[in-house]
Amino acid sequence: MNYILSLLIIGFIHLVHSKIDKDLQTFFKKNKCDQKCTFESGNLTFGTIDLFPSSCETVCADLQLDQRSNLTENELTSVFKNMKHLIGRLKVLNTNYTSGKFLSGLESIECDGNGMLEWGENFKLLEIGLINLTSIICYRVDIWQNFNLTRLNMPNLKILFYPWSKYSLPVKESYIALTFLSTDFCITTNEMATTINVTDYISYKYCEPVLDDKLCKEPVKGCIEIFGDLEITDDTDLEIMKTIEIIYGSLIINGTDIKDFGFLESLKYVASLEKNMEAIIVENNPKLNNITFPRLKESFSLPLLILPQTILNVFNATVSLVFDVEYILPLRH
DSSP states (O other), X not given: OHHHHHHHHHHHHHHHHOOOOHHHHHHHHHTTOOGGGEEOSOBOOTTTGGGSOTTOSEEEEEEEEOTTOOOOHHHHHHHTTTOOEEEEEEEEESOOOSBOGGGTTOOEEEEOTTOOEEEEOOTTOOBXXXXXXXXXXXXXXXXXXXXXXXXOOOTTOOEEOOOGGGGTOOOOOOEEEEEEEXXXXXXXXXXXXXXXXXXXXXOSEEOOOOOOSSEXXXXXXXXXXXXXXXXXXXXXXXXXXXXXXXEESOEEEESOOOSOOGGGTTOOEEEOOSTTOOSEEEESOTTOOEEEESSOOEEEOSTTOSSOSOOEEEESOOOEEEEXXXXXXXXXX
16 A cells, blocks of 8 residues: 555656756757656656666756755765766755765756756755766856855866857857855866856855966966966066966056067966956056957956956056957946
8 A cells, every 4th residue: 555655646746847848848859858868857856766767878857956855965876876968957956965976977967048057055065066077058057055165176177158059049148156155165277267258256266276387376488377466567578478378366567668468479368356356457558559468358357247347457558459358348547
C-alpha cells in the first residue's frame, strides 16, 4: 500500500511540475533535445529525483533547486555526476547548501532567450564552485543575497555571452550581477577577464593574484596584464607598455611629454574596482593633442555599474578624442 501511495505521489508531483513553457519547448526543439534526457519536472526534490536523467551527459531542463529540494549535497553530486552540458535554465534559490560543487562536472550552460543562471538567497553558500564550467551562453547571470559567499571559484570559465541573432531575437546586452554578497567576497583576475566584456554590476574587490611572467604588478618586458593601478610618467619606459592588454586597476597618465597614446597599442581593457576612482585619468600632459586608444574595448570603474558617470578625466590638454569602444561616456574637463 505504501509503495503504491509513493508512486501516486511521485506521479502527481511529475504532473504538477511537468509544464515547460512554449519558449523553452521551442528552444529544446532547436537544440534537438533527446526526450530521454529532458527533465520536465523543473524543481528537483526527493519526489522528482528519480525522474532526473542522471545517465545523460547533456540534459535539457528548466532546473531549479530551492527550499523544497530536500536533498543533500552528496545526493545532488550523485545525481549530477554525468551531466556535462545543461540546455535551458538553472536557478539555485533559498537553499542551505555551502557549495555548488555538486555541479562541478558541468562544462557548459546554454539558456533560451528568457533563461538565466541565478543563485540567490543561499545564506550558507561560501562558493559557487563550478570548477569545470567553461561556457555560459546566457543573457544574464545573477548572483545575489548570498551573504556568506566569498568566492565564485569558477577558474575555467572562458565564455560568457548570448548569441541573440542565432535565435532571431532583438539584440540585447548580456550581463553578470554580483550583489549583496559577503564583505570578504573577491573576484579573480581570470574571472574578471571573462566577464569584463559584458555589462557588469560588481561592487567588490580583486582576490590577491598569483603573479607570473604575464601577470605583473609592475610593467616589465613581456607583461600582458597589470594588477593594480598603472601610472605613466615622464620616466616611464613606453616600449614595455606595448604588450599590455588588461589593467586590473586604473590607468593614470600624468606629467608627460607624450603627444598620443600609440604606445598603448595592445590595451583592450581597464577595470578598476576602487570606489570613486575613474578607470582612466589623464592630466598635466601639455603636448598631448590626440587621444586614440587603438584597441580599447571596455573601461569601467565606479563599482555599481559598468557605465560610470565619468570614465575619463582630461586636464590641461587640447585633445581630439577617438575611441574604438562600445560606449562613449561623459567626460569631465
